[in-house]
Amino acid sequence: MSHHWARIGERGTVAGMMLMVAIQRHLGRWPFRLALWPVILWYFLVHTTARRASQSFLTRLYPRLEQRLFARWWQSYRHFLSFGESLMDKVEAWCGNIADHRLTGSGFEQFSAAIENGRGGLILVAHHGNLDVVNALGDRHAALDLTVMMHTRNARKFNSLLERATGKPRPQVLEVADITPATAQTLAERIQAGGYVVIAADRLPLAGERTQTLDFLGDRARFPEGPFRLATLLRCPLYSLACVRDGDDFRIDFDCIGDTRELPRRQRDTWIATAMQTHADHLAERVRRHPLQWFNFYPFWINDTGYPHDDTP
Template sequence: MLIILYPVIFWFLIFSKVARQSSFDYLKRLYKSSGGMTPKPTLFNVYRHIYAFGECILDKLIIWSGNLDDLNYSFDGMEEFNDLASYGLGAIIVVSHLGNLDFCRAIAKFHPNVDLTVLVHTTHAVKFNKLLKAINPESALNIIQVSKFSMQDAMLLSEKIQKGGLIAIAGDRVPLTWGNTTALDFLDSKANFPLGAYLLGKTLGCPLHSLMAIKVNGQYEVSSKKIADFREPASQQSMDMAAQVFANILAAGCLRSPFQWFNFYPFWQGVDHE
């Protein structure tokens, strides 16, 4: 089945200048940050990066179809996350475009009673979720489009947290029309990261945990780490500090599996021009 990827990825490599240059820029920064321990920023490695994205799409199809066990995966450091899901402790789950973001859909397999809401930045995800529901009703999630975020949505999210629900939001994708950003240290450079997840956590008074599924040697490593806990009014941890914790987690994941970060746009644009 992977053979069908070759012409698509070749087209993407040749004709998508933004994706190609963004991949090269990311690999260059990662190579420098790792002291030369990660793949060099070459055209061949840009191809490998895009090819890994194609593989990820095929894996998403497996997840969406409900056949998660067709994939190899393991868990690491999931104890606190499992407590959140199992005991109904409301929290913000900060996900990323590192690895397979759609492993969030697999949470229901291990925690069937969890109430998971996903915040997205585009209408495409909402429409796609409807398509998934038609194909496989169990794969659909509660989705809110944050580009049209309203007070009613804020009240809904507050209610979900109070009832022990989990709210997932990407921490590495800057929205076009919603939310503030902050410049953080990432791969030895400054890059803009969205503050939406931390603003929600601070406002709703709840903990934040990361959730990532990175493919290493053909197996997904699913992990979760604590980012911040805003349940205590006296907490001195700022939103910027929490965001930097996430950026550090993301950087460590990129070093662990260099071709798994699928953010094919100028991530450092407007902040750092190395």
């Protein structure tokens, strides 16, 4: 049976997640961790697909784990714990509790400079690190027009959790599957006015959209072509933005992948292929630096067991 990420769905209940958030907010980080460990252990033992995907990922980075069962399972459990602990960072971000001095790396200043120049653009993100810290950067720029494109159907519970826990609404979110030509025109107008559109570029579409097979961490993986083709249609700068926990701080990377404003139509396909591999290479470099913050817990590489080679459930 194939396991497409969108069909795996989210786990847990809002009530359970709210309890964990309450522990963190009222008792602190260590009580949260103590409560988190058994919860994550249960999830780790019960959800076979996610566990296998985690171990497949880790053995690509550390081949010696293939022959060391205990070490492989322990690192995989730490991988799950890292995902659970990211919940604290998400809530902190949306509550505005992450001070500027904790935002390190050149990306914070580069992102601010890009906003101030008023050009707008399309920003690619991935499920590595803490996307909500990235989104919360908008609080530092009151005039920032930020639109997030995502598969909302698979994150309704967590979106509800963040809004209820922080009392703050999420940025304007558009369902990726519902994009129409009229929507694309609206996005183009927002970018021309200096706004930014954020879209994940590491998960496959459900069906009917083009993908490309790229080299990623030494093996073949399919990536969606849609975000890059959208950049050629919107005729705008294309950036990548990432944020990872680095000790007590958060490292931000903000890079310009390319600019399609003057791109000839006949060169689009070549540009897309080059930009996609460039993005995959940048992502791989960040993943190698912070492997336990890779949060795609499903068969990602073509050779993975259960990889969705077709659209059958």
